[in-house]
Amino acid sequence: MTGTPTNPGNLRAGRREQAVERPLAIVLGLLTIFGPISMDLYLPVLPALTAELRSATSTAQLTITACLFGLALGQLIAGPLSDRYGRRRPLLAGVAAYVLTSALCAISPTIETLIAARFVQGLAGAVGIVIAQAAGRDLYSGRTLVRYYGRLTVLAGLAAIIGPVIGGQLASITDWRGLFLFLAAVGVAILLASIVVLRETLPREQRVTGGLTPMAHDFRRLLADRVFLGAVLVSGFTNAAIFAYLGGATYVLQGIYRLSPQQYSFAFGLNSLGFMVFGYLGGRLAERWSERKTLAIGLGMCSAGAAGLLAAAVLHLPLIAVVLSLLAMVSGVAVTSAPAASLALSGYPDIAGTASSLLGVARFAFGGLSAPLVGLGGAATAVPLGLVTLVSAGLAVTACTLPTWRGGMAPFRGRPPPPG
Numbered sequence: 312m313t314g315t316p317t318n319p320g321n322l323r324a325g326r327r328e329q330a331v332e333r334p335l336a337i338v339l340g341l342l343t344i345f346g347p348i349s350m351d352l353y354l355p356v357l358p359a360l361t362a363e364l365r366s367a368t369s370t371a372q373l374t375i376t377a378c379l380f381g382l383a384l385g386q387l388i389a390g391p392l393s394d395r396y397g398r399r400r401p402l403l404a405g406v407a408a409y410v411l412t413s414a415l416c417a418i419s420p421t422i423e424t425l426i427a428a429r430f431v432q433g434l435a436g437a438v439g440i441v442i443a444q445a446a447g448r449d450l451y452s453g454r455t456l457v458r459y460y461g462r463l464t465v466l467a468g469l470a471a472i473i474g475p476v477i478g479g480q481l482a483s484i485t486d487w488r489g490l491f492l493f494l495a496a497v498g499v500a501i502l503l504a505s506i507v508v509l510r511e512t513l514p515r516e517q518r519v520t521g522g523l524t525p526m527a528h529d530f531r532r533l534l535a536d537r538v539f540l541g542a543v544l545v546s547g548f549t550n551a552a553i554f555a556y557l558g559g560a561t562y563v564l565q566g567i568y569r570l571s572p573q574q575y576s577f578a579f580g581l582n583s584l585g586f587m588v589f590g591y592l593g594g595r596l597a598e599r600w601s602e603r604k605t606l607a608i609g610l611g612m613c614s615a616g617a618a619g620l621l622a623a624a625v626l627h628l629p630l631i632a633v634v635l636s637l638l639a640m641v642s643g644v645a646v647t648s649a650p651a652a653s654l655a656l657s658g659y660p661d662i663a664g665t666a667s668s669l670l671g672v673a674r675f676a677f678g679g680l681s682a683p684l685v686g687l688g689g690a691a692t693a694v695p696l697g698l699v700t701l702v703s704a705g706l707a708v709t710a711c712t713l714p715t716w717r718g719g720m721a722p723f724r725g726r727p728p729p730p731g
Contacts, residue, residue, distance in 0.1 A: 338508045339446055341501055342439035343463045344470035349378055349436050351474030354561045355572035356487040366422040369686040375558050377426045379679030381433020383672045386441040390668025391526050394519040398442045399511045405438025406502040413495035417488045441667045448656050448663035449512040454598045461594015461649040465587050479576025529665045541710060542655040547673030548707035549613055549644045552700040554678030559685030559696035568630045578634055585642040593646035602650035609646030614704040616640025621697030640700060
Protein backbone atom coordinates (compact mmCIF):
# COMPACT_ATOMS: atom_id res chain seq x y z
CA MET A 312 0.00 0.00 0.00
CA THR A 313 1.45 3.36 -1.07
CA GLY A 314 0.68 6.91 -0.12
CA THR A 315 1.71 9.68 2.23
CA PRO A 316 2.00 8.47 5.80
CA THR A 317 -0.26 10.04 8.38
CA ASN A 318 1.52 12.84 10.21
CA PRO A 319 0.09 14.64 13.25
CA GLY A 320 1.60 17.88 11.99
CA ASN A 321 -0.16 17.46 8.65
CA LEU A 322 -3.44 16.80 10.43
CA ARG A 323 -3.05 19.94 12.54
CA ALA A 324 -2.25 21.96 9.40
CA GLY A 325 -5.36 20.55 7.72
CA ARG A 326 -7.48 21.56 10.70
CA ARG A 327 -5.98 25.06 10.64
CA GLU A 328 -6.72 25.31 6.90
CA GLN A 329 -10.36 24.27 7.53
CA ALA A 330 -10.62 26.88 10.28
CA VAL A 331 -9.34 29.58 7.93
CA GLU A 332 -11.69 28.51 5.14
CA ARG A 333 -14.83 28.41 7.29
CA PRO A 334 -15.36 32.21 7.51
CA LEU A 335 -14.75 32.45 3.78
CA ALA A 336 -17.31 29.71 3.10
CA ILE A 337 -19.82 31.51 5.33
CA VAL A 338 -19.41 34.77 3.42
CA LEU A 339 -19.72 32.98 0.08
CA GLY A 340 -22.90 31.36 1.36
CA LEU A 341 -24.30 34.74 2.39
CA LEU A 342 -23.83 35.99 -1.16
CA THR A 343 -26.47 33.52 -2.35
CA ILE A 344 -29.17 35.34 -0.39
CA PHE A 345 -29.24 38.28 -2.80
CA GLY A 346 -31.63 36.47 -5.13
CA PRO A 347 -34.17 35.05 -2.65
CA ILE A 348 -34.20 37.97 -0.23
CA SER A 349 -34.55 40.51 -3.05
CA MET A 350 -37.55 38.57 -4.33
CA ASP A 351 -39.17 37.34 -1.13
CA LEU A 352 -38.89 40.11 1.44
CA TYR A 353 -41.49 42.40 -0.09
CA LEU A 354 -43.90 39.74 -1.37
CA PRO A 355 -46.21 40.08 1.69
CA VAL A 356 -46.71 43.78 0.86
CA LEU A 357 -46.97 43.38 -2.92
CA PRO A 358 -50.77 43.81 -2.88
CA ALA A 359 -50.40 46.96 -0.74
CA LEU A 360 -47.70 48.27 -3.09
CA THR A 361 -50.03 47.62 -6.03
CA ALA A 362 -52.78 49.66 -4.40
CA GLU A 363 -50.58 52.57 -3.26
CA LEU A 364 -48.99 53.06 -6.66
CA ARG A 365 -52.38 52.60 -8.39
CA SER A 366 -51.07 49.78 -10.54
CA ALA A 367 -52.65 46.77 -12.20
CA THR A 368 -51.73 43.39 -10.74
CA SER A 369 -49.83 42.32 -13.87
CA THR A 370 -47.91 45.64 -13.91
CA ALA A 371 -46.92 45.34 -10.25
CA GLN A 372 -45.64 41.84 -10.97
CA LEU A 373 -43.22 43.42 -13.44
CA THR A 374 -41.26 44.57 -10.38
CA ILE A 375 -40.49 40.88 -9.91
CA THR A 376 -39.78 40.34 -13.60
CA ALA A 377 -37.48 43.36 -13.80
CA CYS A 378 -35.42 42.12 -10.86
CA LEU A 379 -35.23 38.65 -12.39
CA PHE A 380 -34.01 39.96 -15.73
CA GLY A 381 -31.50 42.14 -13.91
CA LEU A 382 -30.26 39.12 -11.97
CA ALA A 383 -29.95 37.18 -15.24
CA LEU A 384 -28.17 39.88 -17.28
CA GLY A 385 -25.96 40.86 -14.37
CA GLN A 386 -24.63 37.32 -14.08
CA LEU A 387 -23.94 37.20 -17.80
CA ILE A 388 -21.73 40.27 -17.35
CA ALA A 389 -20.21 39.52 -13.94
CA GLY A 390 -19.22 35.91 -14.66
CA PRO A 391 -16.81 36.55 -17.56
CA LEU A 392 -15.47 39.67 -15.83
CA SER A 393 -14.65 37.65 -12.71
CA ASP A 394 -12.77 35.11 -14.86
CA ARG A 395 -10.59 37.97 -16.15
CA TYR A 396 -10.22 40.30 -13.17
CA GLY A 397 -10.66 37.96 -10.23
CA ARG A 398 -13.59 37.45 -7.87
CA ARG A 399 -13.03 40.06 -5.17
CA ARG A 400 -13.06 43.42 -6.97
CA PRO A 401 -16.20 42.80 -9.07
CA LEU A 402 -17.95 41.46 -5.98
CA LEU A 403 -17.26 44.51 -3.80
CA ALA A 404 -18.40 46.84 -6.59
CA GLY A 405 -21.59 44.84 -7.11
CA VAL A 406 -22.56 44.74 -3.43
CA ALA A 407 -21.96 48.48 -3.06
CA ALA A 408 -24.19 49.12 -6.09
CA TYR A 409 -26.85 46.87 -4.56
CA VAL A 410 -26.97 49.05 -1.45
CA LEU A 411 -27.50 52.21 -3.53
CA THR A 412 -30.15 50.73 -5.81
CA SER A 413 -32.11 49.30 -2.86
CA ALA A 414 -32.32 52.84 -1.50
CA LEU A 415 -33.50 54.04 -4.93
CA CYS A 416 -36.30 51.45 -4.84
CA ALA A 417 -37.42 52.84 -1.48
CA ILE A 418 -37.90 56.37 -2.83
CA SER A 419 -39.53 55.43 -6.17
CA PRO A 420 -42.58 57.69 -6.75
CA THR A 421 -44.26 55.59 -9.47
CA ILE A 422 -44.56 51.95 -10.49
CA GLU A 423 -42.52 52.68 -13.64
CA THR A 424 -39.67 54.13 -11.58
CA LEU A 425 -39.77 51.17 -9.22
CA ILE A 426 -39.64 48.71 -12.11
CA ALA A 427 -36.53 50.45 -13.50
CA ALA A 428 -34.88 50.58 -10.06
CA ARG A 429 -35.62 46.89 -9.49
CA PHE A 430 -33.91 46.01 -12.77
CA VAL A 431 -30.73 47.85 -11.71
CA GLN A 432 -30.99 46.27 -8.24
CA GLY A 433 -31.03 42.87 -9.91
CA LEU A 434 -27.98 43.74 -12.02
CA ALA A 435 -26.04 44.59 -8.86
CA GLY A 436 -27.23 41.62 -6.81
CA ALA A 437 -26.31 39.20 -9.58
CA VAL A 438 -22.61 39.73 -8.92
CA GLY A 439 -22.79 38.09 -5.51
CA ILE A 440 -24.75 35.09 -6.80
CA VAL A 441 -22.46 34.23 -9.69
CA ILE A 442 -19.26 34.75 -7.69
CA ALA A 443 -20.52 32.53 -4.86
CA GLN A 444 -20.79 29.68 -7.39
CA ALA A 445 -17.58 30.46 -9.25
CA ALA A 446 -15.49 30.91 -6.10
CA GLY A 447 -16.83 27.58 -4.87
CA ARG A 448 -15.53 25.97 -8.05
CA ASP A 449 -12.16 27.67 -7.40
CA LEU A 450 -11.98 26.08 -3.95
CA TYR A 451 -13.67 22.68 -4.29
CA SER A 452 -13.99 19.73 -6.65
CA GLY A 453 -15.61 16.31 -6.84
CA ARG A 454 -17.94 15.33 -4.03
CA THR A 455 -16.90 18.35 -1.98
CA LEU A 456 -18.17 20.58 -4.80
CA VAL A 457 -21.55 18.82 -4.83
CA ARG A 458 -21.75 19.23 -1.06
CA TYR A 459 -20.92 22.93 -1.38
CA TYR A 460 -23.70 23.51 -3.91
CA GLY A 461 -26.07 21.59 -1.68
CA ARG A 462 -25.24 23.98 1.14
CA LEU A 463 -25.85 26.97 -1.12
CA THR A 464 -29.30 25.55 -1.83
CA VAL A 465 -29.94 25.21 1.90
CA LEU A 466 -28.87 28.81 2.52
CA ALA A 467 -31.04 30.04 -0.33
CA GLY A 468 -33.96 28.18 1.22
CA LEU A 469 -33.17 29.64 4.62
CA ALA A 470 -33.14 33.13 3.11
CA ALA A 471 -36.46 32.37 1.45
CA ILE A 472 -37.87 31.40 4.86
CA ILE A 473 -36.48 34.43 6.65
CA GLY A 474 -37.34 36.88 3.88
CA PRO A 475 -41.15 36.69 3.85
CA VAL A 476 -41.37 36.13 7.61
CA ILE A 477 -39.32 39.27 8.25
CA GLY A 478 -41.23 41.06 5.51
CA GLY A 479 -44.55 40.09 7.06
CA GLN A 480 -43.45 41.29 10.50
CA LEU A 481 -41.95 44.52 9.15
CA ALA A 482 -45.22 45.15 7.32
CA SER A 483 -46.87 45.66 10.71
CA ILE A 484 -44.56 48.59 11.53
CA THR A 485 -43.57 50.04 8.14
CA ASP A 486 -44.66 50.19 4.52
CA TRP A 487 -43.07 48.66 1.43
CA ARG A 488 -40.55 51.51 1.23
CA GLY A 489 -39.21 50.57 4.64
CA LEU A 490 -38.68 47.01 3.40
CA PHE A 491 -36.40 48.22 0.63
CA LEU A 492 -34.43 50.26 3.15
CA PHE A 493 -34.04 47.01 5.11
CA LEU A 494 -32.60 45.40 1.96
CA ALA A 495 -30.09 48.24 1.74
CA ALA A 496 -29.06 47.56 5.35
CA VAL A 497 -28.59 43.85 4.56
CA GLY A 498 -26.38 44.86 1.64
CA VAL A 499 -24.24 47.04 3.92
CA ALA A 500 -23.74 44.13 6.34
CA ILE A 501 -22.68 41.78 3.54
CA LEU A 502 -20.38 44.42 2.06
CA LEU A 503 -18.57 44.86 5.38
CA ALA A 504 -18.25 41.08 5.83
CA SER A 505 -16.86 40.74 2.30
CA ILE A 506 -14.29 43.49 2.84
CA VAL A 507 -13.04 41.88 6.06
CA VAL A 508 -13.16 38.17 5.17
CA LEU A 509 -13.25 37.62 1.43
CA ARG A 510 -9.89 36.90 -0.14
CA GLU A 511 -9.19 36.43 -3.81
CA THR A 512 -9.91 32.80 -4.82
CA LEU A 513 -8.74 33.03 -8.44
CA PRO A 514 -4.95 33.49 -8.72
CA ARG A 515 -3.76 35.95 -11.34
CA GLU A 516 -1.99 33.25 -13.36
CA GLN A 517 -5.24 31.30 -13.72
CA ARG A 518 -7.30 34.19 -15.05
CA VAL A 519 -8.55 34.39 -18.62
CA THR A 520 -6.84 36.98 -20.79
CA GLY A 521 -7.92 38.72 -23.98
CA GLY A 522 -10.99 40.64 -25.11
CA LEU A 523 -14.32 39.69 -26.61
CA THR A 524 -13.03 36.91 -28.88
CA PRO A 525 -11.99 34.55 -26.04
CA MET A 526 -15.28 35.34 -24.28
CA ALA A 527 -17.31 34.35 -27.36
CA HIS A 528 -15.23 31.18 -27.66
CA ASP A 529 -15.97 30.32 -24.03
CA PHE A 530 -19.72 30.68 -24.59
CA ARG A 531 -19.59 28.51 -27.72
CA ARG A 532 -17.57 25.89 -25.87
CA LEU A 533 -20.13 25.71 -23.07
CA LEU A 534 -23.22 25.65 -25.27
CA ALA A 535 -21.73 22.87 -27.43
CA ASP A 536 -21.51 20.59 -24.38
CA ARG A 537 -24.68 18.50 -24.05
CA VAL A 538 -24.04 17.86 -20.37
CA PHE A 539 -23.77 21.55 -19.61
CA LEU A 540 -26.71 22.51 -21.83
CA GLY A 541 -28.94 19.81 -20.38
CA ALA A 542 -28.18 20.85 -16.81
CA VAL A 543 -28.79 24.52 -17.66
CA LEU A 544 -32.17 23.79 -19.28
CA VAL A 545 -33.32 21.66 -16.36
CA SER A 546 -32.27 24.38 -13.92
CA GLY A 547 -33.94 27.09 -16.00
CA PHE A 548 -37.29 25.36 -16.38
CA THR A 549 -37.53 24.28 -12.74
CA ASN A 550 -36.74 27.82 -11.64
CA ALA A 551 -39.46 29.07 -13.98
CA ALA A 552 -41.88 27.08 -11.80
CA ILE A 553 -40.36 28.57 -8.63
CA PHE A 554 -40.64 32.15 -9.83
CA ALA A 555 -44.17 31.63 -11.07
CA TYR A 556 -44.90 30.56 -7.51
CA LEU A 557 -43.14 33.64 -6.13
CA GLY A 558 -45.13 35.91 -8.44
CA GLY A 559 -48.53 34.29 -7.98
CA ALA A 560 -48.72 32.71 -4.54
CA THR A 561 -49.19 35.99 -2.70
CA TYR A 562 -52.33 36.78 -4.73
CA VAL A 563 -53.68 33.25 -4.44
CA LEU A 564 -53.09 32.87 -0.70
CA GLN A 565 -54.03 36.41 0.29
CA GLY A 566 -56.60 37.21 -2.38
CA ILE A 567 -58.44 33.90 -2.79
CA TYR A 568 -57.83 32.26 0.60
CA ARG A 569 -57.90 35.55 2.57
CA LEU A 570 -54.63 35.12 4.48
CA SER A 571 -53.18 38.20 6.17
CA PRO A 572 -49.62 39.28 5.28
CA GLN A 573 -48.40 37.63 8.49
CA GLN A 574 -50.30 34.39 7.80
CA TYR A 575 -48.99 34.39 4.25
CA SER A 576 -45.43 34.82 5.49
CA PHE A 577 -45.75 31.69 7.63
CA ALA A 578 -47.35 29.66 4.83
CA PHE A 579 -44.54 30.81 2.55
CA GLY A 580 -42.02 29.95 5.25
CA LEU A 581 -43.33 26.38 5.42
CA ASN A 582 -42.67 25.89 1.72
CA SER A 583 -39.27 27.50 2.04
CA LEU A 584 -38.45 25.13 4.88
CA GLY A 585 -39.23 22.28 2.50
CA PHE A 586 -36.89 23.89 -0.04
CA MET A 587 -34.12 24.07 2.53
CA VAL A 588 -34.54 20.52 3.88
CA PHE A 589 -34.89 18.87 0.47
CA GLY A 590 -32.08 20.99 -0.95
CA TYR A 591 -29.81 19.52 1.70
CA LEU A 592 -31.11 16.00 1.07
CA GLY A 593 -30.73 16.43 -2.68
CA GLY A 594 -27.10 17.47 -2.30
CA ARG A 595 -26.32 14.54 0.00
CA LEU A 596 -28.16 12.10 -2.26
CA ALA A 597 -26.32 13.30 -5.36
CA GLU A 598 -23.03 13.05 -3.50
CA ARG A 599 -23.60 9.51 -2.24
CA TRP A 600 -25.78 8.00 -4.95
CA SER A 601 -26.17 9.53 -8.42
CA GLU A 602 -26.65 13.01 -9.84
CA ARG A 603 -28.79 11.62 -12.67
CA LYS A 604 -31.13 9.68 -10.38
CA THR A 605 -31.36 12.58 -7.96
CA LEU A 606 -32.48 14.83 -10.80
CA ALA A 607 -35.16 12.31 -11.78
CA ILE A 608 -36.51 12.21 -8.22
CA GLY A 609 -36.61 16.00 -8.01
CA LEU A 610 -38.37 16.37 -11.35
CA GLY A 611 -40.95 13.78 -10.31
CA MET A 612 -41.70 15.69 -7.11
CA CYS A 613 -41.90 19.00 -8.96
CA SER A 614 -44.28 17.61 -11.60
CA ALA A 615 -46.54 15.98 -9.00
CA GLY A 616 -46.76 19.20 -6.99
CA ALA A 617 -47.54 21.32 -10.05
CA ALA A 618 -50.25 18.87 -11.15
CA GLY A 619 -51.75 18.98 -7.66
CA LEU A 620 -51.75 22.78 -7.71
CA LEU A 621 -53.61 22.88 -11.02
CA ALA A 622 -56.13 20.34 -9.75
CA ALA A 623 -56.67 22.40 -6.58
CA ALA A 624 -57.28 25.51 -8.68
CA VAL A 625 -59.71 23.87 -11.08
CA LEU A 626 -61.64 21.96 -8.40
CA HIS A 627 -61.54 24.81 -5.82
CA LEU A 628 -59.95 22.58 -3.20
CA PRO A 629 -59.29 23.90 0.33
CA LEU A 630 -56.16 25.76 1.41
CA ILE A 631 -54.35 22.65 2.66
CA ALA A 632 -54.35 21.15 -0.85
CA VAL A 633 -52.72 24.27 -2.29
CA VAL A 634 -50.08 24.49 0.44
CA LEU A 635 -49.14 20.81 0.18
CA SER A 636 -48.96 20.96 -3.62
CA LEU A 637 -46.71 24.01 -3.43
CA LEU A 638 -44.58 22.25 -0.83
CA ALA A 639 -44.07 19.23 -3.11
CA MET A 640 -43.26 21.38 -6.13
CA VAL A 641 -40.81 23.69 -4.32
CA SER A 642 -39.09 20.76 -2.58
CA GLY A 643 -38.69 18.98 -5.92
CA VAL A 644 -36.98 22.00 -7.42
CA ALA A 645 -34.62 22.08 -4.44
CA VAL A 646 -33.68 18.42 -4.98
CA THR A 647 -32.59 19.22 -8.55
CA SER A 648 -30.54 22.30 -7.63
CA ALA A 649 -27.24 20.84 -6.37
CA PRO A 650 -26.85 18.05 -8.96
CA ALA A 651 -27.74 20.41 -11.82
CA ALA A 652 -25.17 22.98 -10.67
CA SER A 653 -22.50 20.32 -10.18
CA LEU A 654 -23.12 18.82 -13.63
CA ALA A 655 -22.95 22.24 -15.25
CA LEU A 656 -19.81 23.53 -13.53
CA SER A 657 -17.67 20.54 -12.61
CA GLY A 658 -16.04 20.30 -16.04
CA TYR A 659 -15.02 23.96 -16.30
CA PRO A 660 -12.63 25.04 -13.54
CA ASP A 661 -10.87 27.40 -16.00
CA ILE A 662 -14.02 29.41 -16.85
CA ALA A 663 -16.16 28.80 -13.77
CA GLY A 664 -17.41 32.40 -13.74
CA THR A 665 -18.63 32.23 -17.33
CA ALA A 666 -20.25 28.83 -16.76
CA SER A 667 -21.93 30.10 -13.59
CA SER A 668 -23.25 33.12 -15.46
CA LEU A 669 -25.02 31.00 -18.09
CA LEU A 670 -26.51 28.81 -15.38
CA GLY A 671 -27.75 31.91 -13.59
CA VAL A 672 -29.12 33.46 -16.78
CA ALA A 673 -31.27 30.40 -17.39
CA ARG A 674 -32.56 30.39 -13.82
CA PHE A 675 -33.54 34.02 -13.64
CA ALA A 676 -34.45 34.73 -17.27
CA PHE A 677 -36.78 31.74 -17.46
CA GLY A 678 -38.20 32.83 -14.12
CA GLY A 679 -38.65 36.37 -15.40
CA LEU A 680 -40.67 35.08 -18.35
CA SER A 681 -42.93 32.91 -16.21
CA ALA A 682 -43.65 35.32 -13.32
CA PRO A 683 -45.96 37.77 -15.16
CA LEU A 684 -47.89 34.96 -16.86
CA VAL A 685 -49.56 33.97 -13.59
CA GLY A 686 -51.21 37.40 -13.37
CA LEU A 687 -52.85 37.35 -16.79
CA GLY A 688 -56.03 35.79 -15.41
CA GLY A 689 -56.31 38.40 -12.66
CA ALA A 690 -56.10 37.92 -8.92
CA ALA A 691 -59.31 35.88 -8.58
CA THR A 692 -58.09 32.55 -9.98
CA ALA A 693 -55.18 30.18 -9.33
CA VAL A 694 -55.52 28.36 -12.66
CA PRO A 695 -52.77 30.37 -14.46
CA LEU A 696 -50.36 29.59 -11.61
CA GLY A 697 -51.16 25.88 -11.88
CA LEU A 698 -50.76 25.90 -15.67
CA VAL A 699 -47.46 27.79 -15.69
CA THR A 700 -45.87 25.58 -13.03
CA LEU A 701 -47.05 22.36 -14.70
CA VAL A 702 -45.81 23.42 -18.14
CA SER A 703 -42.47 24.48 -16.63
CA ALA A 704 -42.05 21.11 -14.90
CA GLY A 705 -42.97 19.31 -18.12
CA LEU A 706 -40.39 21.26 -20.10
CA ALA A 707 -37.74 20.40 -17.50
CA VAL A 708 -38.55 16.72 -17.93
CA THR A 709 -38.47 17.15 -21.72
CA ALA A 710 -35.01 18.70 -21.47
CA CYS A 711 -33.82 15.35 -20.13
CA THR A 712 -35.46 13.25 -22.81
CA LEU A 713 -34.80 15.02 -26.11
CA PRO A 714 -34.10 12.50 -28.93
CA THR A 715 -30.83 14.27 -29.81
CA TRP A 716 -29.58 13.23 -26.38
CA ARG A 717 -30.25 9.55 -27.10
CA GLY A 718 -32.87 8.78 -24.50
CA GLY A 719 -33.84 9.71 -20.98
CA MET A 720 -31.27 11.68 -19.02
CA ALA A 721 -28.68 10.89 -21.70
CA PRO A 722 -27.08 14.34 -21.72
CA PHE A 723 -25.85 13.67 -18.23
CA ARG A 724 -23.89 10.63 -19.34
CA GLY A 725 -21.74 12.45 -21.89
CA ARG A 726 -19.00 13.58 -19.53
CA PRO A 727 -17.14 11.47 -16.98
CA PRO A 728 -17.83 12.37 -13.36
CA PRO A 729 -15.36 14.64 -11.56
CA PRO A 730 -12.73 12.99 -9.39
CA GLY A 731 -13.18 12.71 -5.66
